[in-house]
Amino acid sequence: MGHLILKDPLWLAALLALPLIVWLRGRRSVPVLLVPFAAAWHRPSLAAPSRWPVALALGGLALLVVALARPQRVEDKREVRSEGYDIMLAIDLSGSMLSEDYERGGERINRLQAIKPVIQAFIEKRTNDRIGVVLFSGRAYTMAPLTFDHDWLAKQIERLKIGLIEDGTAIGDGLGVALTRLEQAKRESGGKRQGAFVVLLTDGVNNRGALSPEQATELAKSRSVPVYTIGAGKDGYVPYPVGTDRSGRKVYRTVVSDLDEGALRAMADATGGKFFRAADVGTAERAFKEIDRTQKIEFQAKSFLITTELFWWLAAPGLGCLTLGALVSRPVWRREAA
DSSP: OEEEEESOTTHHHHHHHHHHHHHHHHHSSSOOOOSTTTGGGGOOOSSOOOSHHHHHHHHHHHHHHHHHTOEEEEEEEOOOEEEEOEEEEEEEOOGGGGOOOEEETTEEEOHHHHHHHHHHHHHHHOTTSEEEEEEESSSEEEEEEEESOHHHHHHHHHTOOTTSSOSSOOHHHHHHHHHHHHHHTOOEETTEEOSEEEEEEESSOOOSSSSOHHHHHHHHHHTTOOEEEEEESOSSEEEEEEEEOTTSOEEEEEEEOOOOHHHHHHHHHHHTOOEEEEOSHHHHHHHHHHHHTSOOEEEEOOOEEEEEEOHHHHHHHHHHHHHHHHHHHSHHHHHHHO
């Protein structure tokens, strides 16, 4: 929030001296030249003398005195300390995420539809965190690097759909790319990443990619990056849409959920994270709420001042008042008035 300051401390004394000078000047028998044409203001006249020249001169002098004090408008940007983590979300976009074993409002929805609003709510709550997103299926790609622009990030999450990446489940590559994005952030101490973790969500078993889940886990462990794993979907047989009939209704076939819960649990335990099973929308929300309670660390923002000089906003009117007072006091104006 901005405020006004005056750089020269003597301006107040000079301003207060003006009434004293006027009083002393009035006690003298002869005029004293204070400003140009001031002597003319005391010429005897048949008409009552005008007070406007003196008022304009005093007003102009007052404005100039304040202007010489260098008034400034200061916008104070103070040092702000906020708490937050660097978080990478690794999200599975494999074809099995189309399985409709979730419900919302009594209607079937697929796993991605169920998870997207939960992820968006998680992003909204972590206002002081830098968050990035990695997508993986048969391959792994960075959708968003670490960013504070959570509104933009939530919009990108909304646009996610199955089929953006070739099919498969490359869990190891997904975690590996997420760790690479954290490494680029360069917040390390003693070779270990500080103040960061990964949230990895999948519904399957690793069957693609160059990096195995065990290798990616060892990499995260060596960098002291906790990995929170979330297994999406129910156990057993689940409905999977395969098309529509002539009336436009969905046609399903039953498939077996192949989540590798053991691997996800081992990944979380080895890195200091935690495993969650998101069998429905409620457990998915509880998983992200539990992660949200993770300890935070401090970021430190820079402090700086923005100043705007206001000298001419006072000096220009002050000079104008003096000039106008001098013109009004000239004899030619008095003769015309008579």
